[in-house]
Amino acid sequence: MKLNQLALSILWTTLLAIALPSELSAQTQNVQPTHRDIAYAEDDPSQKMDVYLAKSDKPTAAMIFIHGGGWQAGSKNHVPAWLKKFVEDGVLSVVSVEYRFTQVKTHPAQVNDCLRAVQFVRQHAGKWNIDPELLGVTGGSAGGHLTAYVALHDDVADPKSADPVARQSSRVACAVSFAGPTDWELLKTIQHGHPAYRQLIGYPPGTPATEMQESLMADVSPITFASKDDPPVMQVHGDADDIVPLAHAEALHKELESVGASSTLVVIPGGNHGVAGAGNGVTGRATEFVKKNLLDK
Template sequence: MWNITPWAFSAGIVLATLCGNGNAVGQTLAPTHRDVAYDDQDPSQKLDLYLAKSETPTPAMMFFHGGGWRAGSKDHVPNWLLRAVQQGQMSVIAVEYRFTDVAVHPAQVNDCIRAVQYVRENAEQWNIDPERIGATGGSAGGHLSLWVALHDDQADPSSDDPVKRQSSRVACAVGFAGPTDWSLLNELPHDHPAYRQLLGYEPGTPAEKMDPERKRSVSPISYVSADDPPVLMVHGDSDVIVPIEHSKRLLERLKAVGVPAELAVIEGGNHGVAGASDSVSVRASEFVREHLAEPAVTR
């Protein structure tokens, strides 16, 4: 399944061959707690908790689903995450967020930030280690995971809301085929309407007529800094929905500032890679175990 060459790994790039579609979103485990509200601005702001059975606090991964920021569901959690729950390795929190027909950017990233803070505020009652929380997702969820991971901490120590006082930082992130840089809309074809709808523009709006600051704000690459957590990106080299240049450019930026980063390139993979099926998630499982096995160390 994995064709890993030493030179590629040392450069932060893993080459892999796509072997079948696998079960992209096979749901084999019921949530321990369903539809827990993490905010009260909109009915969509809920999360499902898949809690691992453990005598000690477990690591946890936040799962942000895909669907063009206007569709999809937290109900569909990839098998590689559910297996980790069943094996007692970590807990998983599947997050629903506001779609663009309700509110445009930054509503989606704000919801994901809030969800991380909410989990950290309630970590003790859910037997979760607040220092070992990661983020993952595919397509739109990949974008959201990377945005959360790379953005500065949103904790507000002076807030009257105890949730807002919590850190929004994560210990690692895995993005499957997620867009990272809206400036690429000026350089490469991006025909899918979701890129523009996320920012409140009509489909087909020329990239040069979109506000540069809005494109900067929505792009995870804009927030890269040396204190960012380790990042893994998984991307198909035949993806025409989210060109692989998004991941390549982010990898280059992360490595330039010394952040541990990898890109697993799925040879022949299209945007179906975003589903995080068994055939493309092997390195993701290893990566999460490596970076959440022990309490996070502040870099």
């Protein structure tokens, strides 16, 4: 049976969720979680994380990885090789986060889970030999959207909460987003064939963007929260991406620069939606960005 365009779109999203640079895969295949399936919340069984701790005599920085999959698929089990290499070298720990899919609950469940995960890591940083001030976040596609959202959203810490995790800051020190959507307003002017954009905020596939609630479209968009005090953000995007148009990365880059925040946009000529798996030419830039903004602090 011939795949239609929608099926191909879903396939690309799934591939991005598991894509690994082949140059590093063999070197890092033995890097396994130190702690697996740690619950960071109690609303749903999916709210778990795997913790890959670097062997170090002093507290390490940590990158929090958020997988892709259209907010309805994918798995925390598929940690990119460029992140595992940090763990293997003993210089940086990695936390891979699972979150509620849209089949369970729509926005803002996904972003709330990821913000909570950052707070949870910070609460347990001492036990895990992690420096709570040196947390970064990264992901691709849906994970790229959630990455940018976490990086740009205001701190959700509640100092008066009886929950010690909720009292922790949700802010991060840097972010790397691969092919992530940033602005739902673009659905009004650019064709977005993938149904997940609408499903994320509770609308059936094919719903005209002009009929969707403006406040929901704004709240799901990371660009809404751009401000001068945001951490350094790197976006990696292919100019041939037909799942998440390059305009998303360009719009956020322009907005971050306009408010005086640090923004880096890496455009991959001819790159499609699978830029996260494009090899060391792409992930090498991300590695250097993380070194500069976490390891060299």
